Amino acid sequence: MKNVDSKSHVRGESIYLDDIPLLQGTLFACVYDSPVAHGKLKSVDTTEAENCDGVVRIVTAKDLVGENEIGGILPDEPLFADEEVHFQGMPVALVLAETEEQARHAARKITAEIEPLEIVTDPRVACLKNDLIVPPKHFILGDAANAFKNCEYVFAGRADVNGQEHLYIETQGAYSIPTEQGGMKVYSSTQGPTAVQRCVARVTALPMHQIEVDVTRLGGGFGGKEDQANAWAAMCAVGTQLTKRPVKYALHRMEDMRMTGKRHPYSADYKIGLDKDLKIVAYEVVFYQNAGASADLSPPVLERTLFHCTNAYFIPNVTATAYSCRTNLPPNTAFRGFGGPQGMFVIESAIAHAAEKLNVSASEIQRKNLINNGDEFPYGQKAISEALTTWTQADEKFDFAKIQKVANEFNRNNKFVKKGVAVQPICFGISFTKTPMNQARSLVHVYTDGSVAVSTGAVEMGQGVNTKIAQVASTIFSLPIERVKVHTTNTLRIANTSPTAASAAADLNGKATQIACETILQRLKEVAAPLVEAETSDDVSIENGFVFRNGESTNLDWLVLVNEAHFNRVSLSEHAHYATPGINFDWGIAKGHPFAYHVYGTAVLGVTVDCIRGIYTVDFVKACHDFGSSMNTSVDYGQIEGGIVQGIGWLTMEEVFYDENGKLRSNALSTYKIPDIYSVPKEIEILPLETEKENPAIFNSKAVGEPPLMYGIGAYFAIREAVKAFNSEHSPAFDAPFTPEKVLLNLYSETMKQMKAGK
Ligand code: MTE
Ligand code: MOS
Secondary structure, three states: OOOOOHHHHHHOOOOOHHHOOOOOOOEEEEEEEOOOOOEEEEEEEOHHHHOOOOEEEEEOHHHOOOOOOOOOOOOOOOOOOOOEEOOOOOEEEEEEEOOHHHHHHHHOOOEEEEEEOOOOOOHHHHHHOOOEOOOOEEEEEOOHHHHHHOOOEEEEEEEEEOOOOOOOOOOOEEEEEEOHHHOEEEEEOOOOHHHHHHHHHHHHOOOHHHEEEEEOOOOOOOOOOOOOOHHHHHHHHHHHHHHOOOEEEEOOHHHHHHHOOOOOOEEEEEEEEEOOOOOEEEEEEEEEEEEEOOOOOHHHHHHHHHHOOOOOEOOOEEEEEEEEEEOOOOOOOOOOOOOHHHHHHHHHHHHHHHHHHHOOOHHHHHHHOEOOOOOEOOOOOEOOOOHHHHHHHHHHHHOHHHHHHHHHHHHHHOOOEEEEEEEEEEEEEEOOOOHHHOEEEEEEEEOOOOOEEEEEOOOOOOOOHHHHHHHHHHHHHOOOHHHEEEOOEEOOOOOOOOOOOOOOHHHHHHHHHHHHHHHHHHHHHHHHHHHOOOOOHHHEEEEOOEEEEOOEEEEEEHHHHHHHHHHOOOOOEEEEEEEOOOOEEEOOOOEEEOOOEEEEEEEEEEEEEEOOOOOEEEEEEEEEEOOEOOOOHHHHHHHHHHHHHHHHHHHOOOOOOEOOOOOEOOOOOOOOOOOOOOOOOOEEEEEEOOOOOOOOOHHHEOOOOOHHHHHHHHHHHHHHHHHHHHOOOOOOOEEEOOOHHHHHHHHOHHHHHHHHOOO
16 A cells, blocks of 8 residues: 555645744744854854844843753753853854844854863763763673683674764754743654653743644654754744744754764674684673763663664673763764664674684674574563574575675676675564653544544654554554544644654554554444344444444445444544553663564675775665565565665765864765665565564564664675675775775775885
8 A cells, every 4th residue: 555645745745844834923043053062152242143134032041941951861961052062063042033044144143252172072082081971781691701711713803883864854943833821832843742842841941731742744854853853843932932923943954964963873892702613602792882962862772782782693691881972973863773783783793703714604604693582682582583584585585695606706707896795684673672662642533424533643754654554543444544544743632652763653653543443443333233233242343334244234334323423422532542561671680571572684785896996886685574464565665675775875875974173074965975866776675574473563564664774784794795805815894884985995905005104
């Protein structure tokens, strides 16, 4: 079934923040942000800006009625800098003006006196200074220190993986409107309407019931709007509070890139120990997370790095430590995979390192160590594993050995073009690791014309969650999907929502919708039973718009039944609640059963490297993917293809670059390259895993939002193989992304050394 939004998207009729018609009197906002990454804020001069045309007001920290604080997890993030600036791009003042141009013009006239302080951009440096966001976290399974003593082979090294710009097509933004009695309505491009509501309440000192947050849809979020949409909504709300006028702020691309955080870069030290049969016996890893200037979501992102530090492998002895390090960069944040992919990159680097030294293929080590049913993850949960099944089915269908053979043959026959191949298993846990967040509500109304309206806490951001929710209602009521409309995400209709994140939105909100629809359906069956002379409501069913008695159609149709119920004063509405059963986690012992289930898969990737220029193409990505049983293959395949391309981009061409002053140099699309149509894999082939297993996902259809991104990790290792095919003596550092520049430097590592030595 097609995405319910496809028609209005193609016609340009879907409503994003910037499409909301503006009310008369709307003011426009623009931020003045810190030009330096760290310093004492001595004074801010707004005089010239105040005298600019159209300027109505300039807001700084001292004007706030409520708290100058937006940190959701830790109170370490002021909305406007007051005493210090902590990163370049940190908001200092907000201009409110009659037009957007006037606001931007005036913002450029503001100046600040800032006394420079030391700038730290490297997480290892921050860690040495003990500048940590939270105390270090540990996962321990077995006894790694002892197990290393009995290993046949032990290898240690370092792996670095950089950040990633979200580059949602729709930039961050918000629009706030005053309502009666001092309240306000805030439209926000956010994954977390409740987070925005809480944040607005905090900075305005209004109670939450005075604040309505509404989200139509997002032009992409990818985690970047889970927490970081709050600031702009808070600024607009403060503007509305102070001026009693509507205030809009939609960031320009360069403002967005400069002022918002990205995927966390990580640096890590690993040590891996294997026995003579290539079984991984012990693994020790220390992660240094580059958190940026404040906590934001760094602590839970750090935790998920630990949760996924052994990827799809079973390792009996693991000691994993993770430091969240405070640096003078914009606060880094959630990004598809939420720290998991970074953890996986490091174990894959360790395996590649071992394979290189032992002169075996990495896939041999990977294959031998896949997690089996009943094996324990380092956090205590026992696996219900599809790791080996997806591997075997992918291998049977795509023939890894043959793919490798073709590449080897090609490499023998070509001197300046080389092919590389990598196999990439994935394993990703579904549920928020913070157990209380795994709850959702759905409000379902059946109207007297028989049509159905659904509201949930899920935010549509292109991932198709609204389509899946509409499918749930249409399936349970047995109505055509056109009879169901999923409405905006609104905090008055659905309260206390978890953000749309952790790939869990369809499960949580879909299940709540299922419960609501089933409750209404049961009432309708009870109304129908006497009308069709059925003994009990159990003998009644509703199929394709008609009431059935004991499996046989009657004349009673949906519309008549709905009106009969209403006439008899039976409620046609339901507000249902769902909480994922059976999950828990205890950070006291760092053990538990945090995930409702895991998603598995195995991909094989092939690349071709041009060894004269250093450029490359991804020839194919072929994966056996664990959908459970997909409830919408067109939505799910779209998620897989998009996820793979985004993952490949992260590890290859996308390079976030801050200089030593903490200034973002990759600050526009001209200096930050994302995959375009020419650089996506020439072929993506998806083989759905064949399994009859039941799982706790909505309609057995496992979450698909984040896991496929991690297939992209294989692109890094495939390129590395191709580079080694050209420069066989060289062992490229594990330092992602593998940009064409870096590929070239590694292809000609000897020449580079000689040049450096001045030869
Ligand atoms: N797909 C699109 N098109 N746009 C997005 O912003 N976000 C991803 C993923 N797929 C995203 C996307 C992220 S980070 C998550 S957590 C999930 O979608 C969230 O949606 P779900 O829970 O409905 O899968
Ligand atoms: Mo996704 S990173 O959990 O928003």
